[in-house]
Amino acid sequence: MIATLGRSARLKAASLLYSLGFFYNVLKETARFFSKSQVGYKVLILQILFTGYEALAINAIMAIAIGAAINVIGSSLLPQFGQSQLMYSILIIVITRELGPLLTAFVITARSGTAIATQLGTMVVNHEIEAYIAVGLNPISYLVVPRFIGVVVSMLVLTIYFNIFGLLGSFIVVQVIKPTPILEYLGALMSTLTVGDVASGLTKALVFGIVVSVVATYQGFSVNRASTEIPVAGIRAVGLSFILIIVADVLLTLVQYA
Amino acid sequence: MPEGDSLVPAIELRDVTASSGGFQILSGASVAFPEGLCSVVMGAAGSGKSTLLKVAAGLVVPDSGAVSVGGSDLARLTRKEELSFRATTGFVFQDAALWADTNILGNVAMPLRVHKPWMGESTIAEAARVVLHKLGYDEGMALRPAELSSGEQKLVSIARAVVNDPAVVFMDDPTSNLDEDAAEKVYELLAELKQKRRTVIIVANSSELAYRFADRLGVIKGGSMAAFGTYDETVGRAEAALSGSLARLRARGSRAAARSDGAENSQRGDV
Structure with missing residues (x-):
């Protein structure tokens, strides 16, 4: 019993060390990525197109809907407490600081996290990774780093995009409940918005982007030899990313408000 | 010998x-x-x-x-x-191991793009065509590996291994x-x-x-x-x-x- 526990703990520790080593290598190769002529630029551009550009529509729809919902709820609740003026603060805090990065990370995890994990897993099974090594391409610098940078950049851009469309959704609802000139609405928003709000949201976006890309690439490479491991890698990438994103969100929120 | x-x-x-x-x-x-x-x-x-x-x-x-x-x-x-x-060095894999998301030209040209980028893209493409032709591959260069038979994939894999004259x-x-x-x-x-x-x-x-x-x-x-x-x-x-x-x-x-x-x-x- 004790021996089994000890063996299990040793395996977990080895696995943790391996994943930390993987993360360290990703950061090291990322620092080198732009310092030389790279055949990986094409992979980076394709990743930004898939993760960022192709997710614009779904992110915009979600942001408009969330912005509208917050406004509807706030407009019915806040006047009861005589706190209608808090509407803008709530919008900024909920969308910019919390839901913008969080929901964007969930969308990216569901779309790109699974795609990256299953794509890399398939490449492992088909010996494509070995073929890259054989021609002298480091799989971390050629396959992981462009995906890492692509996901992080897309995460930051999509979060800003989510914020803009979230506040736009709120504006649409405002027009129904209490028609307000756009300049007045934007003025009120801008006077409420602080640098801290933007920095907080973007910090979370950065951390979530790192989490999603590293977890997905790591899970993709963890596929060993069987094609049946590929969907498992995708599922693990999503599950683990969700957990780590929520944990990171709580920790970052604690740091900001503690 | x-x-x-x-x-x-x-x-x-x-x-x-x-x-x-x-x-x-x-x-x-x-x-x-x-x-x-x-x-x-x-x-x-x-x-x-x-x-x-x-x-x-x-x-x-x-x-x-x-x-x-x-x-x-x-x-x-x-x-x-x-x-x-x-x-x-060049390596021919048993199951070809071509990069599925890259066309035939891209697969064969990769070693040259990595090790001899100074050759220029047109010279690299010509070198890839020459070695493929030598092996009897006459299909399109823009095809993806999945569109080839396993035998053709093997030929492309061999071409990729020797294109750099290792x-x-x-x-x-x-x-x-x-x-x-x-x-x-x-x-x-x-x-x-x-x-x-x-x-x-x-x-x-x-x-x-x-x-x-x-x-x-x-x-x-x-x-x-x-x-x-x-x-x-x-x-x-x-x-x-x-x-x-x-x-x-x-x-x-x-x-x-x-x-x-x-x-x-x-x-x-x-x-």
């Missing part, structure tokens, strides 16, 4: 053990592949041929033992040294999945590599390939080298312990005698 013990080993494995998925595949394998010669290693399915080749090429890290390349430990090469090792070529069963015409093209390529004194290391099931090209013939059994030496030495030594391909090679008789017969016949034909 250079012979004798003074040959310089291009790649040397010393007491290598390697495992995969918890199963030990190589157990104490030792072999020195001489520079400038064609070495062929044969063995039954599951004997560890492919793993031996991948360990020799630095694609699989051994659990223990050492692999040396030109006297340097492969595991201790710096990043720069490893890159120059890759620039001078000093050492590793080949895992290069004629599997090929029809006789395509296999003949590969034999022509092997003859050219031998003429250029490239180091060619092949693991194969084809006794025809071993008969025609092996300067050194090895036999792997149970994860370790049962025999490795000149063609005649190995065929002569291993017949008691081995069956299959080696027995078929032995049944074909002495290669030297066959060659001298062939020469006599061709002289008679000339008269």
